[in-house]
Amino acid sequence: MMIRKGSLVKVLYPKYVSESRGIVEAPEDIPGRWIIRLVNNPLNNSEEPLFLSLSEADIEVIFA
Numbered sequence: 001m002m003i004r005k006g007s008l009v010k011v012l013y014p015k016y017v018s019e020s021r022g023i024v025e026a027p028e029d030i031p032g033r034w035i036i037r038l039v040n041n042p043l044n045n046s047e048e049p050l051f052l053s054l055s056e057a058d059i060e061v062i063f064a
Contacts, residue, residue: 001061003034008063011054017042021062025051032056 003009007024011017022036033055041050 001064003056003059003061004064007061009036009059009061011036011038011052011059013054013058017050017052022052022059028053034059 001007003024005024005026009022009024011020011022017038020042021039023039025035025037027034033053036052036054036059038050038052041048043050
C-alpha cells in the first residue's frame with residue numbers, strides 16, 4: 001500500500017517504539033521520510049503525543 005497522509009502504520013524501527021501504531025501526519029521535506037504521530041506514547045506513560053520522523057523502510061502501512 002502507498003503511504004499517504006492519514007494512513008495507519010506500524011512502526012518497525014527504532015526499537016524503543018517498534019510495534020507501535022501511528023498516523024501519518026505529513027511528508028517530510030526530505031524525500032522518503034514521513035512525520036508519524038504515535039497513537040499511544042510509550043514513553044513514561046505520557047499523555048503528550050509523540051511525533052517521529054521516519055523513513056518508508058521504518059514503517060509498514062496497515063490501512064491507507
